[in-house]
Amino acid sequence: QADMLSDIKERGKIVAATEMHYAPFDILKDGEYQGICHDLFTEVAKELGVEVEFLDLPWQSILPGLEAGKFDFVNAPVTITAERMKRYNFTLPIGNATVALAKKAGDDSIAKPEDIAGKAVGSQKGSAQLEQLKAFSESLTTPADVREYVNIDEALADLAAGRIQAVANSAPLMGYAAVQRAGLFEMVMPPFGDPKFFGWVAPGGEDSASLIAEINKIIIKMHEDGRLQAINEKWLGSNPDLPTTMPVVN
Amino acid sequence: MAQDQTHEPIIKVRGLSKYFDSFEALRDVSLDINRSEVLCLIGPSGSGKSTLLRCLNFLEAYDGGEVRLEGDLIGWKSTTDNPRKPLKSEALRRQRQNIGMVFQQFNLWPHLTALENVAEALINVKRMSKADAQDKARVALAKVNLSDKERSHPANLSGGQQQRVAIARAIAMEPKVMLFDEPTSALDPELVGEVLGVMKEMASDGMTMVVVTHEMGFAAHVADRVAFLEKGRLVTCVPPQDIFSRTPDDPRVDAFLKTYRERNVV
């Protein structure tokens, strides 16, 4: 029975993979990996007393790679859902995944989430936010026309092109997009639907149990000493108010 | 064409020259070819016989001088332009319909059978129905003694059989002028005799023929005149008896024919 934690400590190095394509958690800016997950996980590695090597992989090869043992850990923001918990071991939440909307800047027809009734709204295929959007849309008198995109980039590009009127994704991402392209996108407040959280992922099974436990300990420590808040403030300009226990998911 | 033209030469070549890069393949060749005449071109290998033939139907764009068929300038719009401009392909095509050619390398179409090779142009140029074209093609193949191979592809024919398909393809079109580039090189003596018969027949039907040949016997027997080329220049153009008599006027022609005469004394 291998224990990942002791293996990693012995090696003195942890290899973590993410898709450096999910602002503001994982971004590649000026050729450098940055973002909330980068900063947080760098701290985690420091606490573990090991070096960290970050890998950039497209989403479709992250989970296969994790299972093939090409790296130890996924430090990408993965929305914590019940189905995913069956296959992988999640850490405590490290980010807010509640769904929010972005609209084209200056579009007065959408002032609150409910205004998307009857309008075309895009979201990312397979994301937990898409499910939330669908549920929300059903609850409206006229449901929205929900369009699924392979990547969120394309949904945003279509918003810019005018084919759709809004895009739904996690609140941090929508906020970041609105900041980056201030003249083009605007966030619709407030977020809606059930509160959701992002966690990190280790391979399922017993081997990673101690690693998860250790990282959770560090996360709580960072909650307590304020590092977690500081990093979030730096990227989001606000505190996401994350729980320090595993949220209940259904 | 006016009637009196029949006594005019059908082809007039004037000051023809042709370069391959800097290599001078033809130099100032002038030659008249009369209606219904059989003109044989002889000369050493590489002397420009094929090139001359190919200039006559503009397969080689000649550089200087002119070639006229019944007064029409072949290939170029005019010889005074500088640089010269070639005719549109449609106009050139019409000119070429009057001029048949049998190539030294045959140039059969390998994807068509012997019969199809011959019938192709009949259908697409003479606008015959397929059945008529095939009948006519069969007649042409029969003339060269090849009826039994009409369904074979060129790759499955012997050298002489390929050459005969090439001849049949050209004669089936019944052009005014026929250019033959060594039409009997791959034929046995017996067939040479037969092809010769076909050619005589065509000549008596009024066809004009220019024949490149290395077979002096052939030239002596069938030609009205024999032209001798050397290093791209036309040395002489006279009736065959003048050239095959024991000592032709020109010493170069004499040297050329010497070994031939020796060998043919059995």
Next chain:
Amino acid sequence: MAQDQTHEPIIKVRGLSKYFDSFEALRDVSLDINRSEVLCLIGPSGSGKSTLLRCLNFLEAYDGGEVRLEGDLIGWKSTTDNPRKPLKSEALRRQRQNIGMVFQQFNLWPHLTALENVAEALINVKRMSKADAQDKARVALAKVNLSDKERSHPANLSGGQQQRVAIARAIAMEPKVMLFDEPTSALDPELVGEVLGVMKEMASDGMTMVVVTHEMGFAAHVADRVAFLEKGRLVTCVPPQDIFSRTPDDPRVDAFLKTYRERNVV
């Protein structure tokens, strides 16, 4: 090979037959070819001359009978297997090194210059250095009077020039037996004389030659024996004087030669 073999025929052909599908191209051909002999193969177009030649170096896998070079069975492992099994390519290659061939269609390599065409096999088969091979190739090209075209590609050569490259390519290899398929078909009489000179020289150096030809003068002049094929069968194989005398024994041969004789009386 034992010394006494020099008086044995170098090539023995026994009961050779070859089919193309159901078409019988060769039927029960038996023939001995002696060392240093020049054997001419004549016969009508399509009679199987090229096919016979190609069987001698197994370019055509013959169906029945056998061909032996100095006692070695050519091409097949054995004639008793049923079906026959061909030799491994390496063994076949060794056999073929003794047998040179000049093709009716020349089969030059278009992407190589004349010189490279000749030098290629010297480098890759005789394992000569490039410089040596080129020297030797130049000598061979000079023999066929083609020194000035060594840097030309086949497409830029006249028919006769291509044929001479093909001849040079084969003779440069100095094989024991040389197969010529109409080696002078594209050559003018003067050159035919020269090539004939080269061949005579090779013969006196002890090379065995089998020459398919339509030039009866050539056959009469150079052959030790003349073999006549018709419809895939060997009709006769006798010294040339027997065949070119006014009335050969065989009426078919007589008919074959008739037109030739007529034409060559100038």
Next chain:
Amino acid sequence: MNFSFDVIWHNLPYMLAAARWTLLISLGGMAISLALGIFVCASRISKEPIISGLAALYISFFRGVPLLVQLLVFYYMLPYIGLDLPAIAAAVLAVGMCSAAYTAEILRGALQTIPHGQTEAAHALGIPTFSLWKRILVPQAIRIGLPSLVNELILLVKVSSLASVVGIGELTRISQNITGETYRPLEIYVAAAAIYFLINLVVSLLGRLAEHKLKVV
């Protein structure tokens, strides 16, 4: 639409750095593709049924399975049988081996146009099979197939983008990452397209040059 050249200008150095991976994979892949392609082609037309059958299988596997899957197999499955290739090796190998299947077919098509007489002439002279291929067949097949081969090499350059699935930050991947931060896909993609275009233009021009050189007038 405000097309921002600043964004391109700012990110160009990173894209060019990423293009080095693209180049490396492409060049490695091309070498494998051509060398292995010739070999597979020769096997494919071999008279030995086992050899030609294996070559046919090779071609049908590498053309049949999406390259993405091949890459995932090379990188993620091979470790299960104890072959742990570094990412770059897996990428070059997968891209090259896949492309070789296509190259082999292009060459095979081209070879059929070389008149059989040329091979016979080589046989009659006793030229060994290897030399026959090297000196007579391959140069002519390459000449005839060159436009199609250049097609294939250009596809190879572009398909090198799939190397991102094994974690290599090549041009397409980095462009997407930059897009994820700047939200300016059009600008970044136009720039990426321009870089690909330049690389491929060089390939194509070299191809045309070779075509000209190999041309038999």
Next chain:
Amino acid sequence: MELDLFIRYGPSLLSGFAVTILCWIVGSLGGLVLGFVLACLYRFGPAPLKWFIFGYVEVIRGTPFMIQLFILYYGGPSVGILLSPVQAGIISFIVYGSPYFAEIFRSGFNAIPEGQIEAARCVGLSETRIVTRIVLPQMLVPITAPLTNFFIILTKETAILSVVTVPELLYETQTMASETFTFVEPFLVLSIFYWLMVIGTSRLGAIVETRVTRHLRRT
């Protein structure tokens, strides 16, 4: 492996497959025709046109399909080109394939010995007839294999259409993958469907090749 997955997602996978086939066939046949026209114009057209075609071939062939499609679909509206996903997919597919086809045809033109064309001109065949009767049937010998290759490559390029939300095979399998958190099954399905197309294409290619090389076979 969960079989009920395939039952649940079967209809959408099949419809994705149908869309893929539609885009592939229309797009690649369109590209084939356009490519042939380009190759003919390149060979027979006037010089300025040749330079234009040269530029077209280099630019379209030299840039990734994904980016072309992205620019057309998402950048198009800002210059007034508003296309539906399938429209954009098929148009860009035709455009994308054409330079490759054009180059393949160009190599075919180069492979025909000049002598055969000369012979055709001598009997007075028109240039069009020469192309259709003499050149085309023979150039299929060297180009059937590259054409087959490229049809096969195009089967896989259809996957890129998912970028503009064309509900093709990859799009549907990704739906399946992301909704069920499986990745072996969807890739398996994907591979099988592509493999079917590839096998079909190579069979067809082999049949065409046998036909067009008939005359080369010596008995």
